[in-house]
Amino acid sequence: MPRIIAGDFRGRRLATPADATRPTSDRVREAIASMLGARMDIADARVLDLYAGTGALALEALSRGAGSAVLVESDRRAAAVVRENIAVCGAQGRARVVNRSVSSYLAAPGQLFDLVFADPPYALSADEMSGVLAALPPHLAEGAWVVLERASRSREPRWPSSLEPVSVKTYGDTVVTLATAVVGDGAAE
Template identity: 65%
Template sequence: MTRIIAGEFRGRRLSVPADTTRPTSDRVREAVFSMLGARLDLDGLRVADLYAGTGALGLEAVSRGAASAVLVEADRRAAKIVRDNIATCRAGGRARVVDRTVESFLSAAAGPFDLVFLDPPYDVTTADVDAVLALLLPALADDAWVLVERGARTDLITWPDGLDEVSTKKYGDSVVHLAAR
Protein backbone atom coordinates (compact mmCIF):
# COMPACT_ATOMS: atom_id res chain seq x y z
CA MET A 1 0.00 0.00 0.00
CA THR A 2 1.31 3.43 -0.95
CA ARG A 3 0.10 6.36 1.12
CA ILE A 4 0.87 10.00 1.78
CA ILE A 5 3.06 10.11 4.88
CA ALA A 6 2.67 13.65 6.27
CA GLY A 7 1.03 16.99 5.80
CA GLU A 8 -2.39 17.98 4.52
CA PHE A 9 -3.06 14.67 2.72
CA ARG A 10 -1.55 12.45 5.44
CA GLY A 11 -2.84 8.89 5.36
CA ARG A 12 -4.50 9.11 1.93
CA ARG A 13 -4.01 5.86 0.06
CA LEU A 14 -2.70 6.09 -3.46
CA SER A 15 -3.52 3.71 -6.28
CA VAL A 16 -0.62 1.94 -7.95
CA PRO A 17 -0.70 0.91 -11.63
CA ALA A 18 -0.34 -2.83 -12.01
CA ASP A 19 2.97 -3.90 -13.58
CA THR A 20 3.84 -0.48 -15.02
CA THR A 21 5.58 1.29 -12.14
CA ARG A 22 7.87 0.74 -9.19
CA PRO A 23 6.60 3.17 -6.57
CA THR A 24 9.06 4.64 -4.10
CA SER A 25 8.43 2.84 -0.83
CA ASP A 26 6.95 4.74 2.11
CA ARG A 27 10.21 4.18 4.02
CA VAL A 28 12.36 5.69 1.25
CA ARG A 29 9.90 8.57 0.73
CA GLU A 30 10.00 9.32 4.46
CA ALA A 31 13.81 9.34 4.35
CA VAL A 32 13.80 11.53 1.23
CA PHE A 33 11.57 14.14 2.83
CA SER A 34 13.61 14.05 6.02
CA MET A 35 16.74 14.67 3.91
CA LEU A 36 15.00 17.54 2.11
CA GLY A 37 13.51 18.99 5.31
CA ALA A 38 16.98 19.35 6.80
CA ARG A 39 18.01 21.54 3.85
CA LEU A 40 15.00 23.49 2.60
CA ASP A 41 11.49 24.65 3.38
CA LEU A 42 8.93 23.12 1.02
CA ASP A 43 6.42 25.95 1.53
CA GLY A 44 5.63 27.64 -1.75
CA LEU A 45 8.01 25.59 -3.89
CA ARG A 46 7.33 24.72 -7.54
CA VAL A 47 7.92 20.99 -7.95
CA ALA A 48 8.37 18.68 -10.93
CA ASP A 49 7.98 14.93 -10.47
CA LEU A 50 9.54 13.38 -13.57
CA TYR A 51 8.66 9.74 -14.29
CA ALA A 52 5.82 10.28 -11.79
CA GLY A 53 4.52 6.69 -11.67
CA THR A 54 1.90 7.02 -8.92
CA GLY A 55 2.64 10.70 -8.31
CA ALA A 56 3.56 9.93 -4.71
CA LEU A 57 6.69 12.13 -4.57
CA GLY A 58 5.01 15.19 -6.10
CA LEU A 59 1.83 14.74 -4.07
CA GLU A 60 3.85 14.27 -0.87
CA ALA A 61 5.61 17.58 -1.61
CA VAL A 62 2.26 19.36 -2.15
CA SER A 63 0.89 17.76 1.01
CA ARG A 64 3.86 19.23 2.90
CA GLY A 65 3.39 22.75 1.55
CA ALA A 66 4.71 22.99 -2.01
CA ALA A 67 2.69 25.49 -4.05
CA SER A 68 2.44 23.30 -7.13
CA ALA A 69 3.59 20.07 -8.71
CA VAL A 70 3.79 19.01 -12.34
CA LEU A 71 3.68 15.20 -12.54
CA VAL A 72 5.19 13.97 -15.82
CA GLU A 73 4.27 10.44 -16.87
CA ALA A 74 4.45 9.02 -20.40
CA ASP A 75 2.64 5.73 -19.70
CA ARG A 76 -1.06 6.45 -20.29
CA ARG A 77 -2.28 3.89 -17.74
CA ALA A 78 0.02 5.29 -15.08
CA ALA A 79 -0.96 8.89 -16.00
CA LYS A 80 -4.62 7.96 -15.40
CA ILE A 81 -3.70 6.55 -11.98
CA VAL A 82 -1.82 9.78 -11.19
CA ARG A 83 -4.95 11.77 -12.11
CA ASP A 84 -6.99 9.51 -9.81
CA ASN A 85 -4.44 10.03 -7.01
CA ILE A 86 -4.60 13.81 -7.47
CA ALA A 87 -8.39 13.55 -7.11
CA THR A 88 -8.04 11.32 -4.03
CA CYS A 89 -5.88 14.00 -2.42
CA ARG A 90 -8.13 16.80 -3.68
CA ALA A 91 -5.01 18.48 -5.03
CA GLY A 92 -6.39 19.42 -8.45
CA GLY A 93 -5.65 23.11 -8.00
CA ARG A 94 -2.02 22.49 -7.12
CA ALA A 95 -1.03 19.32 -9.00
CA ARG A 96 -1.40 18.43 -12.64
CA VAL A 97 -0.39 15.58 -14.91
CA VAL A 98 1.54 16.00 -18.14
CA ASP A 99 1.32 12.79 -20.14
CA ARG A 100 4.44 13.17 -22.28
CA THR A 101 7.93 11.79 -22.17
CA VAL A 102 10.26 13.58 -19.78
CA GLU A 103 12.48 14.58 -22.71
CA SER A 104 9.53 16.09 -24.61
CA PHE A 105 8.36 17.93 -21.50
CA LEU A 106 11.80 19.39 -20.81
CA SER A 107 12.34 20.36 -24.46
CA ALA A 108 9.25 22.58 -24.28
CA ALA A 109 9.08 25.69 -22.11
CA ALA A 110 9.02 24.29 -18.56
CA GLY A 111 9.81 25.73 -15.18
CA PRO A 112 11.36 27.29 -13.36
CA PHE A 113 11.23 24.53 -10.77
CA ASP A 114 12.57 24.78 -7.23
CA LEU A 115 12.60 21.03 -6.58
CA VAL A 116 12.71 18.21 -9.11
CA PHE A 117 12.27 14.50 -8.44
CA LEU A 118 13.76 12.16 -11.02
CA ASP A 119 12.74 8.57 -10.31
CA PRO A 120 13.00 6.72 -13.63
CA PRO A 121 12.32 3.01 -13.99
CA TYR A 122 15.45 1.07 -13.10
CA ASP A 123 15.79 -0.11 -16.71
CA VAL A 124 16.33 3.48 -17.93
CA THR A 125 20.05 3.66 -18.65
CA THR A 126 22.41 5.90 -16.74
CA ALA A 127 23.30 7.61 -20.03
CA ASP A 128 19.62 8.47 -20.50
CA VAL A 129 19.38 9.82 -16.94
CA ASP A 130 22.51 11.92 -17.54
CA ALA A 131 20.93 13.30 -20.74
CA VAL A 132 17.73 14.20 -18.86
CA LEU A 133 19.75 15.97 -16.16
CA ALA A 134 21.43 18.08 -18.86
CA LEU A 135 18.02 18.91 -20.40
CA LEU A 136 16.72 19.83 -16.96
CA LEU A 137 19.20 22.65 -16.27
CA PRO A 138 17.32 25.44 -18.12
CA ALA A 139 14.11 24.52 -16.25
CA LEU A 140 15.66 24.99 -12.81
CA ALA A 141 15.34 28.01 -10.55
CA ASP A 142 18.61 29.59 -9.42
CA ASP A 143 18.57 27.82 -6.03
CA ALA A 144 16.90 24.59 -7.15
CA TRP A 145 17.33 21.10 -5.72
CA VAL A 146 17.29 17.87 -7.74
CA LEU A 147 16.71 14.45 -6.21
CA VAL A 148 17.42 11.31 -8.24
CA GLU A 149 16.44 7.81 -7.17
CA ARG A 150 18.19 4.90 -8.89
CA GLY A 151 18.68 1.20 -8.35
CA ALA A 152 21.57 0.29 -6.10
CA ARG A 153 23.13 -1.76 -8.92
CA THR A 154 23.04 0.99 -11.56
CA ASP A 155 26.05 3.05 -12.63
CA LEU A 156 26.67 6.38 -10.94
CA ILE A 157 25.04 9.37 -12.58
CA THR A 158 27.10 12.26 -13.91
CA TRP A 159 25.88 15.64 -12.71
CA PRO A 160 26.07 18.35 -15.37
CA ASP A 161 27.94 21.60 -14.67
CA GLY A 162 25.66 23.72 -12.52
CA LEU A 163 24.48 20.90 -10.23
CA ASP A 164 26.57 19.81 -7.27
CA GLU A 165 25.81 16.61 -5.38
CA VAL A 166 25.36 17.23 -1.66
CA SER A 167 24.24 13.81 -0.44
CA THR A 168 23.95 10.16 -1.47
CA LYS A 169 22.13 7.59 0.66
CA LYS A 170 21.39 3.92 0.08
CA TYR A 171 18.09 2.41 1.18
CA GLY A 172 17.90 -1.30 0.38
CA ASP A 173 17.73 -1.62 -3.41
CA SER A 174 17.51 2.17 -3.92
CA VAL A 175 20.11 4.92 -3.93
CA VAL A 176 19.03 8.52 -3.50
CA HIS A 177 21.22 11.33 -4.83
CA LEU A 178 20.56 14.95 -3.89
CA ALA A 179 22.11 17.89 -5.75
CA ALA A 180 21.81 21.66 -5.47
CA ARG A 181 22.13 24.32 -8.10
Protein backbone atom coordinates in the same frame (compact mmCIF):
# COMPACT_ATOMS: atom_id res chain seq x y z
CA MET B 1 -0.19 0.35 -1.71
CA PRO B 2 1.68 3.60 -0.96
CA ARG B 3 0.22 6.18 1.38
CA ILE B 4 0.93 9.83 2.11
CA ILE B 5 3.12 9.95 5.21
CA ALA B 6 2.73 13.47 6.59
CA GLY B 7 0.99 16.79 6.15
CA ASP B 8 -2.47 17.71 4.89
CA PHE B 9 -3.01 14.45 2.98
CA ARG B 10 -1.54 12.19 5.67
CA GLY B 11 -2.82 8.62 5.57
CA ARG B 12 -4.39 8.84 2.10
CA ARG B 13 -3.83 5.61 0.20
CA LEU B 14 -2.65 5.93 -3.38
CA ALA B 15 -3.58 3.61 -6.22
CA THR B 16 -0.78 1.93 -8.18
CA PRO B 17 -1.02 1.14 -11.89
CA ALA B 18 -0.66 -2.56 -12.62
CA ASP B 19 2.78 -3.44 -14.03
CA ALA B 20 3.45 0.13 -15.11
CA THR B 21 5.49 1.47 -12.22
CA ARG B 22 7.67 0.81 -9.20
CA PRO B 23 6.42 3.16 -6.46
CA THR B 24 8.92 4.77 -4.12
CA SER B 25 8.55 3.07 -0.77
CA ASP B 26 7.14 4.94 2.21
CA ARG B 27 10.51 4.53 3.94
CA VAL B 28 12.43 6.12 1.07
CA ARG B 29 9.90 8.97 0.73
CA GLU B 30 10.25 9.71 4.45
CA ALA B 31 14.05 9.69 4.09
CA ILE B 32 13.83 12.08 1.12
CA ALA B 33 11.59 14.41 3.14
CA SER B 34 14.16 14.39 5.95
CA MET B 35 17.04 15.06 3.56
CA LEU B 36 15.18 18.00 2.04
CA GLY B 37 13.81 19.34 5.32
CA ALA B 38 17.29 20.12 6.55
CA ARG B 39 18.11 22.05 3.36
CA MET B 40 15.03 23.79 1.96
CA ASP B 41 11.74 25.33 2.97
CA ILE B 42 9.19 23.41 0.93
CA ALA B 43 6.43 25.95 1.59
CA ASP B 44 5.05 27.18 -1.73
CA ALA B 45 7.77 25.33 -3.71
CA ARG B 46 7.14 24.60 -7.38
CA VAL B 47 7.66 20.85 -7.84
CA LEU B 48 8.44 18.83 -10.97
CA ASP B 49 7.94 15.07 -10.69
CA LEU B 50 9.59 13.26 -13.62
CA TYR B 51 8.54 9.63 -14.22
CA ALA B 52 5.64 10.32 -11.82
CA GLY B 53 4.35 6.73 -11.57
CA THR B 54 1.75 7.01 -8.79
CA GLY B 55 2.49 10.68 -8.12
CA ALA B 56 3.48 9.85 -4.54
CA LEU B 57 6.61 12.03 -4.48
CA ALA B 58 4.87 15.18 -5.71
CA LEU B 59 1.75 14.51 -3.62
CA GLU B 60 3.90 14.06 -0.51
CA ALA B 61 5.54 17.43 -1.27
CA LEU B 62 2.12 19.09 -1.78
CA SER B 63 0.89 17.51 1.45
CA ARG B 64 3.85 19.11 3.25
CA GLY B 65 3.17 22.57 1.86
CA ALA B 66 4.56 22.81 -1.68
CA GLY B 67 2.56 25.27 -3.76
CA SER B 68 2.20 23.44 -7.06
CA ALA B 69 3.36 20.37 -8.94
CA VAL B 70 3.74 19.21 -12.52
CA LEU B 71 3.80 15.42 -12.82
CA VAL B 72 5.27 14.01 -16.03
CA GLU B 73 4.32 10.42 -16.90
CA SER B 74 4.53 8.84 -20.37
CA ASP B 75 2.41 5.74 -19.68
CA ARG B 76 -1.30 6.51 -20.25
CA ARG B 77 -2.51 4.06 -17.60
CA ALA B 78 -0.10 5.43 -15.02
CA ALA B 79 -1.05 9.03 -15.90
CA ALA B 80 -4.73 8.14 -15.34
CA VAL B 81 -3.85 6.67 -11.92
CA VAL B 82 -1.86 9.82 -11.06
CA ARG B 83 -4.96 11.91 -11.86
CA GLU B 84 -7.03 9.63 -9.58
CA ASN B 85 -4.48 10.00 -6.78
CA ILE B 86 -4.49 13.78 -7.17
CA ALA B 87 -8.28 13.69 -6.79
CA VAL B 88 -8.07 11.41 -3.73
CA CYS B 89 -5.85 14.05 -2.12
CA GLY B 90 -8.04 16.94 -3.28
CA ALA B 91 -5.04 18.55 -4.99
CA GLN B 92 -6.60 19.19 -8.41
CA GLY B 93 -6.01 22.95 -8.17
CA ARG B 94 -2.31 22.54 -7.36
CA ALA B 95 -1.23 19.58 -9.50
CA ARG B 96 -1.12 19.06 -13.26
CA VAL B 97 -0.37 15.80 -15.09
CA VAL B 98 1.57 15.91 -18.35
CA ASN B 99 1.18 12.67 -20.32
CA ARG B 100 4.35 12.65 -22.45
CA SER B 101 7.94 11.51 -22.29
CA VAL B 102 10.35 13.20 -19.90
CA SER B 103 12.78 14.03 -22.74
CA SER B 104 9.95 15.65 -24.74
CA TYR B 105 8.82 17.67 -21.73
CA LEU B 106 12.34 18.87 -20.90
CA ALA B 107 13.07 19.78 -24.54
CA ALA B 108 10.36 22.46 -24.48
CA PRO B 109 10.75 25.76 -22.64
CA GLY B 110 8.63 25.94 -19.54
CA GLN B 111 8.31 27.19 -16.00
CA LEU B 112 11.04 27.12 -13.37
CA PHE B 113 10.95 24.65 -10.49
CA ASP B 114 12.33 24.74 -6.96
CA LEU B 115 12.31 20.97 -6.46
CA VAL B 116 12.63 18.18 -9.02
CA PHE B 117 12.06 14.49 -8.38
CA ALA B 118 13.49 12.06 -10.94
CA ASP B 119 12.57 8.45 -10.23
CA PRO B 120 13.05 6.73 -13.59
CA PRO B 121 12.48 3.05 -14.28
CA TYR B 122 15.47 1.13 -12.95
CA ALA B 123 16.05 -0.15 -16.50
CA LEU B 124 16.96 3.38 -17.66
CA SER B 125 20.69 3.45 -18.35
CA ALA B 126 23.13 5.81 -16.66
CA ASP B 127 23.76 7.44 -20.05
CA GLU B 128 20.04 8.07 -20.57
CA MET B 129 19.74 9.50 -17.05
CA SER B 130 22.79 11.69 -17.71
CA GLY B 131 20.90 13.15 -20.68
CA VAL B 132 17.89 13.91 -18.50
CA LEU B 133 20.09 15.60 -15.89
CA ALA B 134 21.81 17.66 -18.62
CA ALA B 135 18.38 18.87 -19.83
CA LEU B 136 17.23 20.01 -16.36
CA PRO B 137 19.12 23.30 -15.74
CA PRO B 138 16.90 25.54 -17.92
CA HIS B 139 13.94 24.38 -15.79
CA LEU B 140 15.56 25.09 -12.41
CA ALA B 141 14.99 28.17 -10.28
CA GLU B 142 17.90 29.65 -8.38
CA GLY B 143 18.77 27.38 -5.44
CA ALA B 144 16.65 24.50 -6.76
CA TRP B 145 17.06 20.95 -5.48
CA VAL B 146 17.03 17.73 -7.50
CA VAL B 147 16.30 14.30 -6.01
CA LEU B 148 17.38 11.34 -8.15
CA GLU B 149 16.46 7.74 -7.36
CA ARG B 150 18.20 4.84 -9.05
CA ALA B 151 18.90 1.16 -8.52
CA SER B 152 21.86 0.47 -6.24
CA ARG B 153 23.24 -1.91 -8.87
CA SER B 154 23.21 0.81 -11.56
CA ARG B 155 26.05 3.11 -12.48
CA GLU B 156 25.95 6.71 -11.22
CA PRO B 157 24.97 9.07 -14.06
CA ARG B 158 27.14 12.01 -15.08
CA TRP B 159 25.99 15.21 -13.40
CA PRO B 160 26.25 18.47 -15.38
CA SER B 161 28.45 21.16 -13.85
CA SER B 162 25.31 23.18 -13.07
CA LEU B 163 24.14 20.51 -10.58
CA GLU B 164 26.18 19.57 -7.53
CA PRO B 165 25.40 16.31 -5.68
CA VAL B 166 25.53 17.01 -1.94
CA SER B 167 24.20 13.80 -0.40
CA VAL B 168 23.98 10.15 -1.48
CA LYS B 169 22.13 7.56 0.63
CA THR B 170 21.35 3.91 -0.02
CA TYR B 171 18.10 2.27 1.14
CA GLY B 172 18.07 -1.41 0.20
CA ASP B 173 18.11 -1.55 -3.60
CA THR B 174 17.51 2.21 -3.97
CA VAL B 175 20.13 4.97 -4.08
CA VAL B 176 18.92 8.53 -3.49
CA THR B 177 21.11 11.43 -4.60
CA LEU B 178 20.28 14.98 -3.55
CA ALA B 179 21.81 17.71 -5.71
CA THR B 180 21.55 21.48 -5.78
CA ALA B 181 21.61 23.92 -8.66
CA VAL B 182 24.91 25.79 -8.80
CA VAL B 183 24.11 29.49 -8.99
CA GLY B 184 25.47 31.20 -12.08
CA ASP B 185 26.31 27.96 -13.92
CA GLY B 186 23.32 27.12 -16.06
CA ALA B 187 20.43 27.29 -13.62
CA ALA B 188 18.01 30.14 -14.17
CA GLU B 189 18.57 33.18 -12.02
